[in-house]
Amino acid sequence: MGDQLWGGVRERVEALSGVVVPTQALRYPVLSRRFRLDPVLSPADVAELEERIGVELPQEYRTFLLQVGAGGAGPGWGIYTAQLRPGYPLWSGHNADTADYSRLAEPFPAAPLEPAVLRALLAQCPQEGDDRDLAHLDALGRWNEAVWGPDRTVGAIPLCSLGSAREQWLVLSGPERGGIWTDERADHGDLAPVPDGSGGTVTFARWYLDWLGSAEQQLSNISRE
Structure with a gap:
């Protein structure tokens, strides 16, 4: 599944990094981060990462790490980078260390607070x-x-920053495994699933590919201005 899902995706992202746009177009959010991806992880790296957190990563994210990159260009300010550097957190990036790695195998409490x-x-x-x-x-x-x-985010890892301490999380354990949740608690909101339009929660692949398609469209529009 991974080969079909992620085939050509790294090349599409790298192609965007070479697009020349006028200075005034830098106001566009899509250009707030360079279109650069980290190197991919090896199967041994992913296996070690999973051993250290005590749970297997959702398949879509797992194959992304193996075939596209360990992090970098993506929604918000970019995907936090998975890493295995001694003495460093397992994911690097702004607010990437907010997860409790010792509790990632526990079911994520997929129930936002009542409004x-x-x-x-x-x-x-x-x-x-x-x-x-x-x-x-x-x-x-x-x-x-x-x-x-601390019980609010067990079983999940933050994936990216949306700015102003807002984040999006990937659920690793429980009924919402593989789903993306937005964290609006810094704006007096709550954690909530990203809807997929059919009553479910958006999963990693659609989340990332929707962002990539939007980025390509925005850059195409900008280049014609």
């Missing part, structure tokens, strides 16, 4: 200009425990 619960928690938190009395600080503690508790 009403989220609103009620937020309403009790101190706002700008409020006195930070004990009641406000207690409310802030409840917010952090409910929204940012």
Whole structure:
């Protein structure tokens, strides 16, 4: 499956890095990161990575690491790089170390907080200009425990930064295995699945290939301006 899924993808990304665009076009988000991919991982590298995290990677992401790259060009500010450098995190990039590698085999809790619960928690938190009395600080503690508790992201790894501490995660374990979730908690939102348009969650391959198709289209439009 991997050969058919990822055939020619690395070449498509590398072709974008050679597109010359006018300076004024740099305002486009698609150009905020160079179209460069890291080298691929070897089968031995992937096997060691899986042994260290205690779970097999979802097939689409696994074959991406083997055939396209260990990270680099991709949605947001680019895909965090999988690596096996001694003394370094297993994934590198902005906020890439927010996962608990010791709990990746645990099922991801695929249940966002109820919007009403989220609103009620937020309403009790101190706002700008409020006195930070004990009641406000207690409310802030409840917010952090409910929204940012370590159990919220077990079984998943952050894949990329969307800016302003927002991220997207790949689920490794549980019913949502292979799915992509967006993390809006830094904007007083929550974790939520990226919908696939048919009631399910977008998986890694579609997530990446949709981004690549959009990037190619945007660059084509820019080059004609």
